[in-house]
Amino acid sequence: MFDFDKEITRKGTNCSKWDHQGGNFIPMWVADMDFPLAPPIMDAIQKRLGHPVFGYGGYPEEAAEAVIQHYQEVYGAAVSRDWIVWVPSVMPGANLACRAGGGDMIYNTPMYTHIRRLPKEAGVNVVEVPMREDSLHYTLDFAAMEQAITPDVKVFVNCNPHNPVGRVMTRSELEEIDDFADRHSLLVVSDEIHCELILEGHHIPYFALNEHAEQTSITLSSAGKIGNIPGLPLAFAIIPNKELRKSFQEEACGLFSHPNELAIAAISAAYDGSCKEWKAQLIAYLRQNRNYLEERIRKIPGLHAVHNEATYLCWIDARESGIHDPYTFFRDKAGVRLNDGRDYGKEGFVRLNFGCPRKQLTEALDRMEEAVRKNRYVEMI
Structure with a gap:
């Protein structure tokens, strides 16, 4: 215990x-927890600290393999190695994803504060659409979204599980997002950093919804929330579409330095099953x-x-x-x-x-x- x-x-x-x-x-x-780290994560960090040199490093395959294994075991979702693009944390990844989308963005409020800063960071305009609130149960208002969207909008940013309203979106809700994105030729950027903190229901990674969602989305996550390691930032984007992945990587070119060795040790342990x-x-x-x-x-x-x-x-x-x-x-x-x-x-x-x-x-x-x-x-x- x-x-x-x-x-x-x-x-x-x-x-x-x-x-x-x-x-x-x-x-x-x-949004970090006042609990100690999982012992396997602490052990992995201490093991890495046992070596006296912290030189330039790279992303070891074991970290990617741990993520791939995790998505298969927990969600039944197959992830190819080349789909994974490492980023310092989820929000810089979301920033790049919005830039790769090449146009304005749309999202629903209430919405996580940093997502609401993305338009300024990415240098684009935004359409904010309030969620439908029914006895404090929040859902997306697609009729209002249809009324509000403009031809300049190219990106839909979603947060699932939702911060701050704590929803886990159902398959039918995600399929409605996919239909909406299809009608308007939108890139879906899905912030899924809270995906392991499920109290009720089941999380469905957006890219695993169907083939269309797979090819028109960028899914972002990390162990920062479930592992309580936001102070060791390291995240990943799952981008199955080759051309979209290329655009994302071009936006990232030259922006990020070498990965943090302790973060690599921590994220590997967070996803390898030991926790x-x-x-x-x-x-x-x-x-x-x-x-x-x-x-x-x-x-x-x-x-x-x-x-x-x-x-x-x-x-x-x-x-x-x-x-x-x-x-x-x-x-x-x-x-x-x-x-x-x-x-x-x-x-x-x-x-x-x-x-x-x-x-x-x-x-x-x-x-x-x-x-x-x-x-x-x-x-x-």
């Missing part, structure tokens, strides 16, 4: 989540945290939690609380740092990271509940 209740002091480690948040808050924002039991216990713990979080949120007046099918990031609706700016309110009145829904394209919401020991989650929720109840009391007198 692995101890996910163990609290680890992260202050003083140059941690953005704890050391660079602008105050002494309980940090429930940045299977740790991952299973992690998912079980996150599922328990999600259930506890939803139970607690139901007791806080005016707050509603979107049900997570995946990820450790909960999208919380504060619109009925009477709190004008929930991000600032919980930071200043509760001492809890969350993510501001406005950064994702949606007012009245906050995002909470429940990838932490239960004690930390409990303290954060206690503070949030007390702050809301005090605020309601003050308004009544």
Whole structure:
């Protein structure tokens, strides 16, 4: 058994989540987990540290083979070696993919903040289309997308599992995306970095959907989330289409240096099967945290939690609380740092990271509940 209740002091480690948040808050924002690494990943890093030289390196075949084996065993998806293109992390890969698409982009809101920065980074225009919200269940609004799209749009950016709403898209939903992309001759860029953090349902890699999706997409992922190693950034793009892969590599030409040796050791261990039991216990713990979080949120007046099918990031609706700016309110009145829904394209919401020991989650929720109840009391007198 692995101890996910163990609290680890992260202050003083140059941690953005704890050391660079602008105050002494309980940090429930940045999307990394407050758990120790899986032992096989730590062992692989320590083994590499045992050699005293860190010279120029390359991408060893064992890392690619681990990824290929993982996709076959977990998703039943065949990946050819030449489909894999290494990138420093998922978002630089998404940037290159959007550039390779050769036109404007479209995506749905709320949407992960860095995806919303991609238009500026890639130097293109964007069409943002709100998702359909039905009792806090989010789906893509294809009718609105048809109305909003322009002839200049060449790229559809998707996030599955979705950050921040925690959806795992079904096969029929992905097929609708494929049909939409086919009608408008779009490249689909699929951010799947949370694909192993499935609490309900089953993840389908976009490229494995069908032959058309395979040939008109770039799928991006890494072990950064499931392995909790975003500080050792290394990711990959799966690009089956040869010409598309060539365009992607041309966009990347000269931008990236040699890979990080410790990141290679970490990602190889994350995908070679040695972390299977740790991952299973992690998912079980996150599922328990999600259930506890939803139970607690139901007791806080005016707050509603979107049900997570995946990820450790909960999208919380504060619109009925009477709190004008929930991000600032919980930071200043509760001492809890969350993510501001406005950064994702949606007012009245906050995002909470429940990838932490239960004690930390409990303290954060206690503070949030007390702050809301005090605020309601003050308004009544």
